[in-house]
Amino acid sequence: MIETKALTKSYGSAVVVDNVSLSLPRGGITSIIGANGAGKSTLLALISRLLTPTAGSVTVDGLDVATTAGDVLARRLSILRQDNHIAARLTIRDLVAFGRYPHSKGRMTAEDQRMVSEAISYLALDDIADRFLDEISGGQRQRAFVAMVLCQNTDYVLLDEPLNNLDMKHAVGMMKLLRRIADDLKKTFVIVIHDINFASIYSDRIVAMRDGIVVRQGSPAEIVRTDVLREIFGIDIAIHEVDGHRVGLYYL
Amino acid sequence: MLPIALGIAIVVSLALTSLFIGASDVTLSTLLESGWQDGPMQVLLISRLPRTLALILAGTAMAVSGTLMQMLARNRFAEPSTVGTVEAAKLGFLTVLIAAPGAPIFVKLIVASIFALAGTAIFLRILQRLPLHSTLIVPLIGILLGGVINAVATFIAYRFELIQSLESWSTGDFSMILSGRYELLWLAFALTVIAYLMADRFTVAGMGRDFTVNLGLDYRSVVSMGLIIVSVVTAVVVVTVGMIPFLGLVVPNLVSLTLGDNVRRTVPWVALLGAGLVLACDIAGRLINAPYEIPIGTMLGVVGSALFLHLLLRKHARLA
Numbered sequence: 001m002i003e004t005k006a007l008t009k010s011y012g013s014a015v016v017v018d019n020v021s022l023s024l025p026r027g028g029i030t031s032i033i034g035a036n037g038a039g040k041s042t043l044l045a046l047i048s049r050l051l052t053p054t055a056g057s058v059t060v061d062g063l064d065v066a067t068t069a070g071d072v073l074a075r076r077l078s079i080l081r082q083d084n085h086i087a088a089r090l091t092i093r094d095l096v097a098f099g100r101y102p103h104s105k106g107r108m109t110a111e112d113q114r115m116v117s118e119a120i121s122y123l124a125l126d127d128i129a130d131r132f133l134d135e136i137s138g139g140q141r142q143r144a145f146v147a148m149v150l151c152q153n154t155d156y157v158l159l160d161e162p163l164n165n166l167d168m169k170h171a172v173g174m175m176k177l178l179r180r181i182a183d184d185l186k187k188t189f190v191i192v193i194h195d196i197n198f199a200s201i202y203s204d205r206i207v208a209m210r211d212g213i214v215v216r217q218g219s220p221a222e223i224v225r226t227d228v229l230r231e232i233f234g235i236d237i238a239i240h241e242v243d244g245h246r247v248g249l250y251y252l
Numbered sequence: 253m254l255p256i257a258l259g260i261a262i263v264v265s266l267a268l269t270s271l272f273i274g275a276s277d278v279t280l281s282t283l284l285e286s287g288w289q290d291g292p293m294q295v296l297l298i299s300r301l302p303r304t305l306a307l308i309l310a311g312t313a314m315a316v317s318g319t320l321m322q323m324l325a326r327n328r329f330a331e332p333s334t335v336g337t338v339e340a341a342k343l344g345f346l347t348v349l350i351a352a353p354g355a356p357i358f359v360k361l362i363v364a365s366i367f368a369l370a371g372t373a374i375f376l377r378i379l380q381r382l383p384l385h386s387t388l389i390v391p392l393i394g395i396l397l398g399g400v401i402n403a404v405a406t407f408i409a410y411r412f413e414l415i416q417s418l419e420s421w422s423t424g425d426f427s428m429i430l431s432g433r434y435e436l437l438w439l440a441f442a443l444t445v446i447a448y449l450m451a452d453r454f455t456v457a458g459m460g461r462d463f464t465v466n467l468g469l470d471y472r473s474v475v476s477m478g479l480i481i482v483s484v485v486t487a488v489v490v491v492t493v494g495m496i497p498f499l500g501l502v503v504p505n506l507v508s509l510t511l512g513d514n515v516r517r518t519v520p521w522v523a524l525l526g527a528g529l530v531l532a533c534d535i536a537g538r539l540i541n542a543p544y545e546i547p548i549g550t551m552l553g554v555v556g557s558a559l560f561l562h563l564l565l566r567k568h569a570r571l572a
Contacts, residue, residue, distance in 0.1 A: 069468075087326045098459070102467055
């Protein structure tokens, strides 16, 4: 379980995450939604110790992320931020293999190698696994980054906009993959996502943020409703039921 | 495995060539004809062998330092002479030369290393505050910082009549290397070996802070370790043979083109190519104008800048 207690992050007088107390149970997919600047990415970075909170605390399975050793946490929780830029020329295989670093410390066993190959296959990167990161497309790079954090094989996986740069086919493929891993391997995903329909169809829980505050949380059925979405985003979205899923038409 | 064996063979043959080139007549036959205490053997042991070893050690260490600096600054054009490390080390030596001229060399080295460390840390601190991280702005700022430190050093050296010392640190030259005057370079080599053992950490650091923290490493301590290695290596090389320009820039970039930047994979090649290039330039410098010498600083200045221009201007150059 991930628990935040009165978590706050402010820059000067601007409060980006405001007194957030949240508990995310183990298992399944939790989507964090909200408008630009609502504090979603900052919340994710605080949970994963990439940012130090101004006040409050975060625990993962009871471990305080501020005081727990980095490598202990790295075997339990992984994080991929958005807009990653790696200047170093690494091949996809090299990058994914570094996902094993918290476990192998650089001495890769046959089991580590197997997991690297498996992660590469999961993301359908076999054909280009030996290409350098600066020789592939943005979408391929995004999949390589996701392969890396999956290869880290942690109970908790935090992804900030995992669908960045992905076309429709790969976006759907990514969500199906996360769903499958969550169901089969009992992993816990916490993702920041912009498309409310992906959040509605693929997640178990939705956490909605506005101005640094968690305004709503609940199942997709509770959140993906015209009145609730108006409160979160400030626009009217018609909700339709398609094959048992709630889908919002926000294009109109 | 085969290519690396070939690389080693080339460096060894360059090293052998370096042993038998010079004003004094040292060949296999003169060595065999004369005794242990005679001229040729003494020249070999006191001058030629130390010089050749110094070339290999300094070339290896400076090239690998370039690789480290590029990972730490996350920039292709970072190396000790483009981030202020070299200039800060010179200022350090100058300071200790004035404050405590009689201090043993190890004390001088420690002071210079601390200066080098501080200079490089200032550079990294400026980088953090930089709003835009254009690839070219990074080395420009480093060169600017180096220029400022150098100006201070030159002013002080001028006042204390130490311009000559400053010059000797600024231009790489192996002609003064004799037995007893190069052994510090083994320290630089030892640090290079440590860098190799820590290779994975530096690759991870090269991915940036977020990835490093995610993989459970303490970003600050990895960067600090890298900076210490780079600073001490630079201080050692600057005081024993003087600055070797372009080496840390050209060699890692050439290797990166084909092998990428996985430090564990590239370091053996960077080390070999660094040693080979320095050996080749030194040999050429001794042959072109024999019996006079062209210092390696000048040779590498020409060869290195040509290679560097090639890297910049080649087709599909990626400035990333």
